[in-house]
Amino acid sequence: MKSRGLAAQSSTSSLEPFEFERRELRPNDVALDIAYAGICHSDIHQVREEWGPSIFPMVPGHEIAGTVTAIGSAVSKFKVGDRIGIGVFIDSCRTCASCKKGLEQYCENGNTGTYNSLERDGKTIAFGGYSNNFVVDADFAVHIPNNLDLAGVAPLLCAGITLYSPLKHWNAKSGTRVGIVGLGGLGHMGVKFAKALGAEVTVFSHSSQKESDALAMGADHFILTRDPATLKDLSRSYDLILNTVSAELDISAYLNMLSLDGTLVVIGLPGKPYSVGAGVLLGARRSLAGSQVGGVAEIQEMLDFCGVHNIVSDVEVIQADYANTAYERTVASDVKYRFVIDGASF
Numbered sequence: 001m002k003s004r005g006l007a008a009q010s011s012t013s014s015l016e017p018f019e020f021e022r023r024e025l026r027p028n029d030v031a032l033d034i035a036y037a038g039i040c041h042s043d044i045h046q047v048r049e050e051w052g053p054s055i056f057p058m059v060p061g062h063e064i065a066g067t068v069t070a071i072g073s074a075v076s077k078f079k080v081g082d083r084i085g086i087g088v089f090i091d092s093c094r095t096c097a098s099c100k101k102g103l104e105q106y107c108e109n110g111n112t113g114t115y116n117s118l119e120r121d122g123k124t125i126a127f128g129g130y131s132n133n134f135v136v137d138a139d140f141a142v143h144i145p146n147n148l149d150l151a152g153v154a155p156l157l158c159a160g161i162t163l164y165s166p167l168k169h170w171n172a173k174s175g176t177r178v179g180i181v182g183l184g185g186l187g188h189m190g191v192k193f194a195k196a197l198g199a200e201v202t203v204f205s206h207s208s209q210k211e212s213d214a215l216a217m218g219a220d221h222f223i224l225t226r227d228p229a230t231l232k233d234l235s236r237s238y239d240l241i242l243n244t245v246s247a248e249l250d251i252s253a254y255l256n257m258l259s260l261d262g263t264l265v266v267i268g269l270p271g272k273p274y275s276v277g278a279g280v281l282l283g284a285r286r287s288l289a290g291s292q293v294g295g296v297a298e299i300q301e302m303l304d305f306c307g308v309h310n311i312v313s314d315v316e317v318i319q320a321d322y323a324n325t326a327y328e329r330t331v332a333s334d335v336k337y338r339f340v341i342d343g344a345s346f
C-alpha cells in the first residue's frame, strides 16, 4: 500500500516529505486512514538520537487516531468505518509472562515499536504515524469511543495511557495528594486523569504562564519550580508524584516532598541518569519507581474511561509542513498542550 508521510534521514536532518510502501493486509491486519497523529517528545528524543542510535529513515509518530478502510480475512474486532487508535507498539512476542498478563509494554523479548524499530521478521523497518495511512495487526489496535473528537484522542494513545497507567497502578483516588511535574503533553493528561479519579492535584512547572491553564484543567494547586526553596518548604506533602519532565531534574528535591511511604514515578526519559541520595529514600520509606505506557487492554480501558468522563487532550492542530517548527516549540515547552498533525496534510 502506498503511503505518504514525513521522515528524518538522520539525527541531524529535519523532517521532510517521504513516500514509502506499507505491507499488503495479512489475515489479522486492518488498514486505516490516519486522521491525526500526535507529536510526542519521545519522537524528538529518537529523531535526535538522544536515547542512543536510531533506525533511519524514520517516520515518527505513535499517537495515531483514524478510521478503518479495510480489514483482513480473519478480523472480527473491527469493521470498515470504525474509529481506531494505535499507540507506542504494534506487536510483541505474545508468549512471555508480561505479554500473557496483557502487559505487552514490558514484553521480555522486546515489543515492536511503532517506529524506530524492526518488525518481528527482524529486517523490515516499522514506519510510524506521521503519514496518511497505516497497516496494523488488529490485536494491537483499540476502539475509540464515538463521542470523542479524533484530534483530541490521538495524544491519548501515548500521553494519555502513560499517565493513566501509573495513576491506576498506585491507586490514585479521593484523598490522594498527587503531584504532576511538568505541564506538557503527558503532564496535562495527568492532571485530567488524577482529577477524574478524585485526587487532590498539584502541578509543578517551570513555566509561570501555565498557571491559569493548569487550574482550568482542574489542578488544585500550581507551584512554580524556578526557586529551589519553594520545594524545600513542601517537604512530606505528597503521596504520589509523577515526573514527566523531558529534561534533567534534581530528582532528590521531588523525593523529599513525598510523605511516609510515598512514591515518585519516573515517566520522563531525558536520556541522562538522575542522581539520587540514599538518605532521602530511607528517611520516609520512600519509593522511586518507573512506568512505561500501558498494555493494549489498559489502553482500551483508558479510552473507555475518557468516553465516560469526556476527557481528551488539549491540542494545536497543525499541517505537516509545520512539524519542524512544532518540534522547536515543543522543546521550548511552548505548546498548548500537544501538537497533532492533520492526516490529510501529508
Ligand code: NAP
Binding pocket: 039, 040, 041, 042, 043, 045, 158, 159, 162, 181, 182, 183, 184, 185, 186, 187, 204, 205, 206, 207, 210, 244, 245, 246, 247, 248, 266, 267, 268, 269, 270, 291, 292, 293, 330, 331, 333, 337
Ligand atoms: P513535553 O510536552 O515537551 O512536556 C515536557 C514538560 O517538561 C514541559 O512542558 C515542561 O513543563 C517540562 N520541562 C521541559 N524542559 C524543562 C526544563 N529544562 N526544566 C524543567 N522542566 C522542563 O513532553 P512529553 O511529550 O509530555 O514527554 C515528556 C517526557 O516523557 C519525555 O522525556 C518523553 O520521552 C517521556 N515519555 C515517556 C513515556 C513513558 O512511557 N514513560 C511515554 C511518553 C513520553 P513546564 O513548562 O510545566 O515546566
Ligand code: ZN
Binding pocket: 040, 041, 042, 043, 062, 088, 158, 159
Ligand atoms: Zn509518546
Ligand code: ZN
Binding pocket: 092, 093, 094, 095, 096, 097, 098, 099, 104, 106, 107, 108, 109, 110
Ligand atoms: Zn512478550
